[in-house]
Amino acid sequence: MDAALTLAGLGEDAxxxxxxxxxxxxxxxxxxxxxxxxxxxxGASSDCWSLLKADAVVEGVHFAPGEKMARVGWKALCRAIxxxxxxxxxxxxxxxxxxxxxxxxxxxxxxLYRGLAKAARAYDVSVVGGETTHSNGPLVCxxxxxxxxxxxxxxxxxxxxxxxxxxxxxxxxGSLESGHHLDFKPRLAEARWLSAHGRPNAMMDLSDGxxxxxxxxxxxxGCGLELDMESVPRRRGCSVESACADGEDxxxxxxxxxxxxxxxxxxxxxxxxxxxxxxIGRLLDAGEGLRPRAIFxxxxxxxxx
Amino acid sequence: MDAALTLAGLGEDAxxxxxxxxxxxxxxxxxxxxxxxxxxxxGASSDCWSLLKADAVVEGVHFAPGEKMARVGWKALCRAIxxxxxxxxxxxxxxxxxxxxxxxxxxxxxxLYRGLAKAARAYDVSVVGGETTHSNGPLVCxxxxxxxxxxxxxxxxxxxxxxxxxxxxxxxxGSLESGHHLDFKPRLAEARWLSAHGRPNAMMDLSDGxxxxxxxxxxxxGCGLELDMESVPRRRGCSVESACADGEDxxxxxxxxxxxxxxxxxxxxxxxxxxxxxxIGRLLDAGEGLRPRAIFxxxxxxxxx
Numbered sequence: 001m002d003a004a005l006t007l008a009g010l011g012e013d014a015x016x017x018x019x020x021x022x023x024x025x026x027x028x029x030x031x032x033x034x035x036x037x038x039x040x041x042x043g044a045s046s047d048c049w050s051l052l053k054a055d056a057v058v059e060g061v062h063f064a065p066g067e068k069m070a071r072v073g074w075k076a077l078c079r080a081i082x083x084x085x086x087x088x089x090x091x092x093x094x095x096x097x098x099x100x101x102x103x104x105x106x107x108x109x110x111x112l113y114r115g116l117a118k119a120a121r122a123y124d125v126s127v128v129g130g131e132t133t134h135s136n137g138p139l140v141c142x143x144x145x146x147x148x149x150x151x152x153x154x155x156x157x158x159x160x161x162x163x164x165x166x167x168x169x170x171x172x173x174g175s176l177e178s179g180h181h182l183d184f185k186p187r188l189a190e191a192r193w194l195s196a197h198g199r200p201n202a203m204m205d206l207s208d209g210x211x212x213x214x215x216x217x218x219x220x221x222g223c224g225l226e227l228d229m230e231s232v233p234r235r236r237g238c239s240v241e242s243a244c245a246d247g248e249d250x251x252x253x254x255x256x257x258x259x260x261x262x263x264x265x266x267x268x269x270x271x272x273x274x275x276x277x278x279x280i281g282r283l284l285d286a287g288e289g290l291r292p293r294a295i296f297x298x299x300x301x302x303x304x305x
Numbered sequence: 306m307d308a309a310l311t312l313a314g315l316g317e318d319a320x321x322x323x324x325x326x327x328x329x330x331x332x333x334x335x336x337x338x339x340x341x342x343x344x345x346x347x348g349a350s351s352d353c354w355s356l357l358k359a360d361a362v363v364e365g366v367h368f369a370p371g372e373k374m375a376r377v378g379w380k381a382l383c384r385a386i387x388x389x390x391x392x393x394x395x396x397x398x399x400x401x402x403x404x405x406x407x408x409x410x411x412x413x414x415x416x417l418y419r420g421l422a423k424a425a426r427a428y429d430v431s432v433v434g435g436e437t438t439h440s441n442g443p444l445v446c447x448x449x450x451x452x453x454x455x456x457x458x459x460x461x462x463x464x465x466x467x468x469x470x471x472x473x474x475x476x477x478x479g480s481l482e483s484g485h486h487l488d489f490k491p492r493l494a495e496a497r498w499l500s501a502h503g504r505p506n507a508m509m510d511l512s513d514g515x516x517x518x519x520x521x522x523x524x525x526x527g528c529g530l531e532l533d534m535e536s537v538p539r540r541r542g543c544s545v546e547s548a549c550a551d552g553e554d555x556x557x558x559x560x561x562x563x564x565x566x567x568x569x570x571x572x573x574x575x576x577x578x579x580x581x582x583x584x585i586g587r588l589l590d591a592g593e594g595l596r597p598r599a600i601f602x603x604x605x606x607x608x609x610x
Contacts (some may be wrong), residue, residue: 002411008407008571016437022418022421023418024422024426029397032433033434040399044353048349052434053434054400055440058438058440060440060441061440097359097360097361099363105309105311105312108309110322117329128337128338129344130359133365134312135445137363137443138441140445142445144359146355288467
């Protein structure tokens with residue numbers, strides 16, 4: 001019966017869980033394997049861990065055919081930077097792997113790489129290699145990014161505790177319509193500041209929508225979840241539904257010890273006066289309210305459904 | 306006029322050269338950017354460099370639709386391991402990024418990951434993450450592999466000198482017909498041995514065929530090239546043309562100081578009695594014989610032509 005099951009039938013999270021179960025992730029040097037924003041491995045020095053991230057953009061999925069390719073290149077690299085940021089780390093080196101049809105005009109790849117280069121300069125990434133291969137399918141641009149983080153500043157999805165307050169940066173929703181998904185700025189400086197000052201117990205970046213990613217953080221932390229939907233900060237003109245389910249926000253979701261929240265919000269305001277940091281809910285004991293009532297029918301983005 | 310130029314019109318090497326020119330590869334920590342088998346970057350410790358490699362297999366290009374997916378998974382990881390080997394290093398961690406259609410049967414990805422896992426266990430690689438995305442094009446499996454190498458054992462393409470003898474491991478040609486491209490064993494132990502004992506001046510793995518990769522090594526070393534076509538070791542039933550142009554051999558091509566060759570060949574025979582190591586030519590002064598007469602019309606594999 002398994003033979004008839006498709007990726008769409010299985011869904012993204014179940015698929016990933018099954019695939020991960022097939023892989024050897026052993027080795028003392030592995031701090032975090034699949035399931036966090038990045039993989040975390042020990043490096044040659046004990047005061048620094050290495051971060052590894054793979055992320056692809058696909059024509060017709062992550063960008064429309066005919067889209068300005070410099071914006072696509074920006075997005076391709078910034079998605080991966082956003083994941084490194086969510087751990088509390090800094091980005092270092094990137095490889096870019098592009099699959100394109102032989103009939104593709106050269107200027108399409110030229111503009112893609114200009115966008116990649118712009119993002120690399122903006123966030124101090126060296127693009128040290130990659131490859132090009134042909135296919136007759138859609139253009140695929142895979143980015144591999146390395147980073148580093150001091151163990152004391154490493155913030156994982158799994159560190160949340162019952163009672164932690166959930167906060168989100170920026171405003172959510174309408175990423176596709178507004179073009180935000182092509183020109184967002186990964187929250188690298190903000191996350192780096194948080195990893196030193198706010199010391200969140202858990203953090204992740206929102207790529208598939210709060211309705212999907214919120215429960216992921218709660219599950220990874222072994223907690224339940226309560227969201228106050230009305231307090232979710234929304235992009236102008238967006239409904240609550242849109243703010244929770246559109247995805248591609250690339251904002252930070254963090255869980256903070258309740259007795260540190262007030263001080264953090266005050267310090268944040270002077271560090272980042274133009275970027276809101278908003279309380280949107282809290283973590284509960286495991287089994288409590290994992291499926292928030294108000295987002296019962298919202299699912300966020302699933303790659304195969 | 307540039308606007309009308311396609312990737313096919315430009316060809317792979319010229320495309321890569323143009324794209325690389327657009328990217329920031331700066332940073333004191335970058336030992337080798339694009340152009341070698343792997344990128345080489347300094348790590349946290351000075352007695353060890355990090356190796357970074359991205360490599361993708363595409364359905365219809367690197368494997369036929371309907372191929373046994375466990376073999377495809379083996380190939381996908383082993384291609385990248387072969388590149389880490391060619392630097393003289395060891396492989397460490399991998400990320401796997403797969404793009405597949407939602408209607409793909411789950412067992413296709415299951416078997417792909419079984420093959421990846423088998424290769425990971427065989428060569429001591431931890432698969433620490435990756436991602437799955439959908440597309441309606443062919444299945445694409447991108448592998449990102451890290452490795453490490455001691456600076457004293459790092460062998461690059463660019464270290465060859467005029468007069469160096471060119472050697473090749475194994476036998477070339479007929480990789481597609483024989484199925485070698487799906488079940489080859491990356492020359493990790495052999496290259497590691499060479500980086501300690503043979504100390505080649507230059508080394509690379511043969512993926513696009515000797516006719517293409519030989520001149521690449523010579524060019525990277527600023528040398529000319531002379532190949533003795535009749536001495537190229539061939540897989541059973543293969544012509545000289547096939548041995549030089551088929552590609553996907555994943556054997557090692559190395560350039561060794563002439564006064565070390567005899568001793569190396571003797572030691573090799575006792576270390577690897579079942580794998581031939583064969584003299585096939587030499588490096589010349591720059592400008593001499595870069596286009597070997599006998600392979601004048603052979604081009605090796607180009608991804609866009």
